[in-house]
Amino acid sequence: MDSARAVTRAVTDFAAEYLPDAEHVCVGLSGGPDSLALTAAAVRAGLRVTALVVDHGLQANSADVASTAAATARALGAAAVILPVRVGRDGGLEAAARAARYSALDAARDGSPVLLGHTMDDQAETVLLGLARGSGARSIAGMRTWTPPWGRPLLGVRRTQTAAMCAELGLTPYADPHNRDPRFTRVRVRTDVLPLLDDVLNGGVVEALARTAASLRADNDALDGLAADLGAGAVVDAGLEIAVLAEAPAAVRTRVIRRWLLDVGATEPTTRVITAVDDLVTRWHGQGAVAIGGDDTARREVVRTAGLLTLRTTLRR
């Protein structure tokens, strides 16, 4: 029962640190080994647990998978709710399924935190993929343990441990064929790239990548703090003062710009938009504008005028 004990300990430690007052938690349960082990561990940790099982309706057997997962959760001593969702096609199937899943979990959680079964292996895959794609520090920093209402108690746990816990408890997790389908980049990273890299470097690669993520998160947090201080002094009449911004290093400037864009109502700004707005600060003299989207009725731009970045909304005819 070594793995069951280790995984349960991870959940107990997580709950003590982040949810000292919570008696009820939800668990996002796909039926796979990670979230099944998480559900069992949360019950064993003494929490009152409701397993939320999202049925994306994308595979012929999805309703059976969901009801088996829910039944297993009930047998473990948790309550279980199945949430059928309709998945659109916006931004690709995987992204649409993820968006539908998170919004269903959020709608069903009823004020409770939701624990997710991401493991150290997921973290390592995210870091490696981010590095290979030239992503910024924010995405290479990987997932956080606690971004309310989402908790990830298993980020320090290996996937081998969740599988072993399921075996120890006699649980049969669902083996999602997607998780073995080599057409998915992440699957190739998991099955081909990481094992090879681990072999070449004599082991420890997953742990090392997770350490990289953790140290980047610490650096990011420090830069976020500096940016918050600078941003507080740079906002004038809902605009951003260029002179204050221009003195700061790029990592701080771009953070102030991102925060300000969010505050003035931009949806999650892309790196391209942030870089273009930053160019208004560092390269433009006089006037300039960057489109930041909008909708059918209005066009939105960031404009540089008289030492200030401001948001301009123009109604479309």
Ligand SMILES: Nc1ncnc2c1ncn2[C@@H]1O[C@H](COP(=O)(O)OP(=O)(O)OP(=O)(O)O)[C@@H](O)[C@H]1O
């Ligand atoms: N259909 C689902 N219903 C509820 N929660 C889900 C669902 N799919 C994923 N999740 C949650 O998100 C986490 C990460 O999802 P991901 O797709 O990476 O995992 P997975 O392949 O389903 O593996 P596992 O179930 O073993 O965690 C899961 O551990 C689970 O907590």
